[in-house]
Amino acid sequence: MASKPLITYGAVFAAVLGLFALSAFAQPSVRKPVAEAERMNGYALNDYAGFWKNPDWHFVTVRYRRDSSEMRLTYANDIAWKALLAGGTDYPEGAVFGKVGLLTQDDPSFTSSAVPAGARRYQLMIRDKVKGKDTNGWAYALFDGRGKAVAEDQDIASQACWACHALVPERGEVFSQPISMDISDTLPDPGAVPFAQAISRVEFDTVQVSTLPEKIRARLPKETETIRLVQGKLALNLFRGTIDEIRPTLAKESMRAKMPAVLMSKDGTLFSVVHAVAGVKSCALSGGGQGVTVNAFYTTGIVPGRESLIAEHQYCDKQ
Numbered sequence: 552m553a554s555k556p557l558i559t560y561g562a563v564f565a566a567v568l569g570l571f572a573l574s575a576f577a578q579p580s581v582r583k584p585v586a587e588a589e590r591m592n593g594y595a596l597n598d599y600a601g602f603w604k605n606p607d608w609h610f611v612t613v614r615y616r617r618d619s620s621e622m623r624l625t626y627a628n629d630i631a632w633k634a635l636l637a638g639g640t641d642y643p644e645g646a647v648f649g650k651v652g653l654l655t656q657d658d659p660s661f662t663s664s665a666v667p668a669g670a671r672r673y674q675l676m677i678r679d680k681v682k683g684k685d686t687n688g689w690a691y692a693l694f695d696g697r698g699k700a701v702a703e704d705q706d707i708a709s710q711a712c713w714a715c716h717a718l719v720p721e722r723g724e725v726f727s728q729p730i731s732m733d734i735s736d737t738l739p740d741p742g743a744v745p746f747a748q749a750i751s752r753v754e755f756d757t758v759q760v761s762t763l764p765e766k767i768r769a770r771l772p773k774e775t776e777t778i779r780l781v782q783g784k785l786a787l788n789l790f791r792g793t794i795d796e797i798r799p800t801l802a803k804e805s806m807r808a809k810m811p812a813v814l815m816s817k818d819g820t821l822f823s824v825v826h827a828v829a830g831v832k833s834c835a836l837s838g839g840g841q842g843v844t845v846n847a848f849y850t851t852g853i854v855p856g857r858e859s860l861i862a863e864h865q866y867c868d869k870q
C-alpha cells in the first residue's frame with residue numbers, strides 16, 4: 552500500500568471503540584436503551600440490514616482512500632438508483648443510499664494485494680423530509696461494525712454530514728456517481744475527468760499562524776507564517792468523521808499552496824492539520840514513482856469533559 556502510517560487506522564479505530572466501550576461500562580445509569588442507541592435520526596441499520604447483498608439494490612461505485620487504506624462500497628435502493636441515473640437533484644421520498652467502509656491490509660501470503668481487514672462501518676442517507684428536515688431532506692445515519700449508532704452527538708454529526716454533502720448541490724447532495732464496468736469498444740481516455748466540475752469544492756483562506764491555538768502552532772515548523780484554513784459551512788459543523796474525511800483534501804491544498812492546510816472548529820477544540828511541504832521529502836510510492844511525505848495531526852478519541860487526544864500520521868502521497 553502507498554501509506555506507511557505511524558499509527559495505523561486500525562489502532563486508532565480500536566482505541567476509539569475501546570473508549571466508547573469504557574465510557575458505556577463506567578456509566579450504566581446514563582446508557583440509552585438499546586433500541587435508541589442503535590438508531591440515528593430514527594433509523595437503525597437493521598432497517599436496511601444486508602443492503603449490500605439485497606438483489607433489489609444496485610451497486611453504485613467503489614472508492615478507495617490511499618491515506619487510510621479504506622475501501623468504500625456504495626449501493627442505492629431502486630428509488631435512489633432511478634433518480635441517480637436520471638441525474639436527479641431532488642431525490643424522491645424513500646430514496647436510500649448505503650455505504651460500507653472496509654479497512655484493508657496487505658494479504659500476508661501475497662503482499663501486493665490488499666484484503667479487507669476486520670473493522671467496518673456503515674452509513675445511510677435516507678430521503679425523508681420529516682426526519683431529515685434540518686438537513687435538507689436527507690436523514691443521515693452512521694453505524695459501527697456491530698450496527699450500533701456511533702455518533703457522540705447525533706445533531707452535531709448530522710449537521711456535519713450535511714455540511715460536507717452540501718458541497719455537491721448539483722448532484723442532489725449525493726457524491727457517488729455510477730461506474731460502468733460494461734464491455735465497451737471505446738476505451739476510456741486516461742486523462743478524462745470523471746466529473747463535469749473537476750474542482751475542489753472546499754473553500755480555503757490564507758490565515759496568519761498567530762491566529763491559531765497554541766496546540767496547533769506548537770506543532771508547525773517554526774518558520775511557518777501562514778496556513779490555508781477551511782472556510783464556510785464545513786468548518787462550522789464538525790464532528791470526528793469530518794476531521795478524518797478531510798485529510799486528503801487538506802494534503803492536496805497543502806501541496807498546491809505550499810503551506811500547511813487546517814480544518815478547525817470555531818473554538819479550536821477539534822482540528823485536522825496537514826503539512827505536505829516543510830522538509831518536503833520525496834518518498835517511494837508503493838505503486839512505483841516518487842511521492843511527497845505528508846505529515847498530519849488531528850484530534851481523535853473525543854471523550855466528554857476531557858481534552859481530545861491528538862493522533863499523528865505520516866504517509867507517502869502522490870504529488
Ligand code: HEC
Nearest residue numbers: 614623648674675676691692693712715725726727793796
Ligand atoms: C468531509 C466530507 C464528508 C462528511 C463529513 C460525510 N460524508 Fe458522506 N460522503 C463523502 C464523500 C466524498 C462520499 C463519496 C464516497 C466516498 O468517498 O466514500 C460520501 C458518500 C456517502 C454516502 C453514499 C452516497 C453518496 O453521497 O455518495 C453515504 C450514505 C454517506 N456518505 C453518508 C454520510 C453520513 C451518514 C455522514 C455523517 C455521519 C457523512 N456521510 C459525512 C463525504 C462526506
